[in-house]
Every structure is written in structure tokens, then in C-alpha cells.
Amino acid sequence: MSSYRSLLAAPGVARIIGAQLVARFPFGMLSLAFLLHIEQVTGSYGAAGLVLAATSIGQAIAGPLTSRWMGSWGMRKVLVTTLVVSVVVVSTIALVEMSVPLYMVLGFFAGISTPPIQPAVRTIYPKMVTSQQLTPLFSLDASAQEIIWVLGPVITTFVSTQVGTVWGIMLAVVIMVVGGIWFIASPEVGRVRIPRSRRKVGQVLAKPPVLLATVVGFLLIGACSAIEAGVVATFGHDGLEAGIVLAIFSVGSLAGGLALGHVPIGPWALARRMFVVFAGVALAALFLNAWWLAVTLFIAGIGIAPALAVLFAIVSSSVKFSDTAEAYGWVGTGQLIGAALGSAAAGFLIDESGPSGAFWAAIALALVGFVVPALGKRWHPDLRGRDASPLADTEPVPIQPS
Template identity: 75%
Template structure:
């Protein structure tokens, strides 16, 4: 814990971490908010799943694309443009009169396409703010904080959407997006760090095994979490506070796991071990949908989430050049966002067909594959024990001057 406190005392770290957390917070809310909002309007989880799928397609395109744009036009210009468009799309979904499902899908696609690339921006900034020995603990701390996005965000959404209004849940996400986005864009560090223009074709960074491993595993991890969230809501119904309480306990387990184990040295089996904890907890959860059983089993599953994310961030950082970091994290972020959307969408269809247990089956499948991938691809997992997790410096030919 002392290492985390020291990090937060480092100039600018607490500010930039808080700003990016607030700016990214809506993306832990919107999948569930859209699911509940469209289901309320069209009375079908399947229709809501189609809107989430369209949103995920936009996010898939946006992640690496807007990240590369930051190396061309600068972070602030790209972040500002995407923030304005994304907030406008959310406003249409929240306030427009009842629209046909295909129209909601188009608006969702635009919202996903304009998702501000805050995650790749901040991951690129971090190595410039701390020394190499502090970078891995910083990723661990950030991963713990990120759990507020993916787990606490749905808790807030559930309470607001079920107890007050689904429209207000989307509006609340818009407020977080705008306020957090302005705070992050105005941060001095965003103006000081210049991302070099990448010389390689878009997508080439996925040829690096560690980046592909982190992208695929992140997709499966967040997809499992999203399916669990939908399953918990379906278990207790729209009007019960129990779903919010269970998801809050889920988040507490993740936060504890991140702070307690996130600083452990990262060996080649690190990601597989952490994903197995997630799978185990979710598999146990499906045995009974009683309140206390779900609370306990999901707390166990949560213990593995933040440490797994910390491993993904660190192995990507240690495997790419600095000019490639933004795009690499763009792909990782895309994987996570698609996982959130498709996990909710698949859970929605399974809920329609098999009630709440169907969502937990989806979560177990995602988590199990998420455990198998790092086992099968363990040779792609760098061993960072005793190694620097900073990006590889960019080099270029230098013209020599002959005497």
C-alpha cells in the first residue's frame, strides 16, 4: 500500500488518474443503461441486444483508428471532437421520442464510433510521468481504479434506472462523459506529451503476441462481467435494490484483489491464474441464484479482475514501441468495450430464452475461454519479473557526418 501512496503523491498522477477515470466512467454504465432503456421501450431484451451490437461495431472501428489520429493531429483535438459527437449521440437516445430499433442502432453506432480515446491516451502518458520501477505498480493502481468503471458503474446505473428512470441513467452517463472529458483534455499532461506518428500500417501492432493476447483476453473478461451484470438484474428484477447490492459486492472483491495482489511480480502464468479465479467464482455463482450465494461467489470472481487487467496493461507496455502504445491500447480498449456490449447482448438473448440462468451461462463461457487463451498462448506472455515495463524506445537512422 505504501507504493500506491507514493505514486499518488507523484506530481500529476492523482489528477490525471482521477480525470481519466471520470471521463471513461460512462462506458461502464452505457451497456446496461442501453439494455434497460431499449428493453423498457420495445419490451425485448433481444431488441436491446441489437442496439448494443451496433454500438460495439462503432467502438471496434473507433479504438485503433482514433488512437492513431492522436499521433497525427494531437490528443486534444481528437479527444474534443469525439467528445462532442459522442455526447450528442447519447442525447438522441435519451431524449428522442420512441424510435424504431434500426434507428436506435444507427445512433448507437455513431456513439460507439465517436467514443473518446481516453484509455490509449492515458496509457501513453503514464510512462512519461513515473520512473520505470513505478510503472507496474501504477498499472496495478489504475486497474483497481478501472474496476470502478466496469463494476461500480453498472451498480449506479442499476439503481438509477430501476428506481428512477432509464433516461436519467443515460443522462448521468452523459454528465460524467462531458465533465470528465473536459477535465482530462484540460490536464497539463495531455498537452505536454506528444505521441509520435506511427510508421507502420494500422493493425500491424496486433502482430505482437502480447498485444493480441491482452486484446482477446480483455474482451472475454469484460464480456463475462457484462453478462453477469445483466444476469443479476434479471434475477432480482427491475425494481429490486438487491441487484445493485450484489454488484457492489462484486466491485468490492475486485478492488480488494487489485490492491492486494496487483503489485505481485508478473510471470508467464500470471494472466492465466487471475482469469481462473474469475472463472471459478462465476461458475460457482451459477449453482444458485439466491442473494447471499451470488454475493459471495461474485466477490470471489471479482478478486481476479483488477489483477488480470494490470497484467494486460503491463505486458502491452513492455512489448511495443512508444509510438505504437496509443494504437496498442486502442485495440485493448476496443476489445474490452466490445466485450461489454456483446456480453450484455448475448446475455439479453439468453435471458429471453432461458431467464436469468442463461446470462450466467454466457458469463461462464466467456470466463472459461478467457482462462484457456493465456494458457494456450503462454509463450506470448512476457516474463516481467525483474524487467522494466516501459515501452521500447523509438529509434531511427541517424545520418553520420564524416570528418
């Protein structure tokens, strides 16, 4: 823990971690918030799944494109534009009752306007710390990210079930505004300029570690989202047990991220962590009661943040600095699509076979998430004894005064 304290003592690190955490927090809330709201309005989890699928398409298009635009137009211009559009569209979904097709159209625009916070901050990190501190920083950040993906739905569940689904979405909007302004105003966002990439859009996916990280991130977050929908369906809209179980899920992930943050990253690192997630989820499906789910999902959570830390490290160590924003854009897109489609698939299966269907979806996603890195071990960089800094570009990268 002393290494984390020294890391947070580095100039600007604690501030930028806090700002990006708050700025990205709503996107761990909105998939489930949309699911609950659209289901309440239409009476169908399947209809809610269609809206989430439209959202995921928008996110798939946005991720790599907005990341590249930051290299052309600057981080702040892209972040401000996407933030304003996202706030307007998401607020409209919450406040205006409409047909499912119109919800789908707005869901698409909500997805395509997702601010590229993740690729921005992942690109900034290597310019803030030494190469030896970068992997622990990714581990700490992964633990913080898990707060987004797991604790976010806990808050959404509580507010949506106890106050109302409109308030669940609008709370996310308020946090989006506060966090977005905080992050955009951070000096580091104005100080670091991303050089224009010389590659065509999508070419960075030809790097096997980037493709591996994108696919596994999709499967991991998809499994988490299916679990969240399954837990909510198990205990109902008015069940406090859902929030408690999901909170314990998040505690497991935080514990795993902090405990395993300094474990060397070898070729089997990602497969081992994903196996922990799969094992916990598989056990959870056996008995759908609060005590059993709390224990088994805590076990599953232990593998989540460490797996995310490995994803960030293998991407950073495999691409040039000018390509990092787009690479992380693809990884973020994979995770956002996973969140939306995991919830969507779970929604359809809940309609067909009850809450257990969502857990079977999570099991399938987590199993594939273990098999893919196991089979793709040769594409997994061996970072034992190496730092995770991006590869050097062939020309200087200017640092602009904030």
C-alpha cells in the same frame, strides 16, 4: 500500501488518474443503461441486444483509428471532437423514442465516437513515473478501471430502476462532459506528444502479447457484462438486491487489485487470475439468490483488476512508444466490444431461458478467458525482474509545453 501513497504523491499522477477515471466512467454505464432503456421501450431484451451489437461495431472501428489520429492531429483535437459527437448521439438515444433500426444507427455512431481516453492515458503514464513505478501504477489504474466496469453498472441499475432509464443514460452524459473536460484540460494531455506511427493500421496486432491482451480483455469484460445483465434479470427492474450484489462484485475486484499489485508478473500470471474469475462465476450460477451471488461474485471479482493490470503491463513492455496508443486502442476496443456483446448475448439468453442463461454466457466467456492465456503462455512476457516501460523509438520524442 506505502508504495501506492508514494506513487500518488508523484507530480500529476493523482490528478490524471482521477480525471481519466471520471472521463471513462460513463462507458462502464452505457452498455447496461442502453440495455435497460431499449428493453423498457421495446419490451425485448433481444432488441436491446441488437442496439448493443451495433454499438460494438462502431467501437471496434473507432478504437485503433482514433488512437492513431492522436499521433497525427494531437490528443486534444481528437478528444474534443469525439466527446462532442458522443454527447449529442447518446443524449438523442435517451431523449427521443424511435424504432429499433434507428436506435441501432445511433448506437453505431455512439460507438464510433467513443473518446480514446484509455489509449491516451496509457501512453502518458510512462512519461510521468520511473520504470520501477510503472507496474504498480498499472495495478492502481486497473483497480480504478474496475470501478468503471463494475461500480458503473451499480449506479446505472439504481438510477434506471428507481428514477427512470432516461435518467440513467443522461447521468452518464453529465459525467462524460465533466470528466472529458477535466481530462482534456490536464497539463499532461498537452505536454506529451505521441509520435506518428510508421506501421500500417493493425500491424501492432502482429505482436503476440498485444493480440493476447486484446482477446483476453474482450473475454474478461464480456463475462462481467453478462454477469451484470444476469444479476439485473434475477432481481428485476425494481430490485435493490441487484445494486448491492454488483457493489460487492466491485469490492472483490478492488481488493484483488490492491492486494496483488506487487506480485511479480510471470508467464502464468494472466491464466491464474482468469481462473479465479472463472471459478467464482461458475459457483455463482449454482444458486441465484442474493447471499450466494454476493459471496461467489466477490471471489470472481478478486481476479478481475489483477488480470487487467497484467494486460496493461504486457502490452506496454512489448511495443515501441509510438505504437502504444494504437496498441491500447485495440485492447480498449476489445474490452468495449466485450462489454456490449456480453450484454447482448446475455439479453438473448435471458429471453430464451431466464436469468440463468446470462450466467452460462458468463461462464463460457470466463472459461475461454482462462484457456487462451494458458495455451498462449509462450506469448506472455516474463516481467519478473523487468520493468514494463515501452521499447525506445529510434528518434527522440518531443515534449511540448502545455
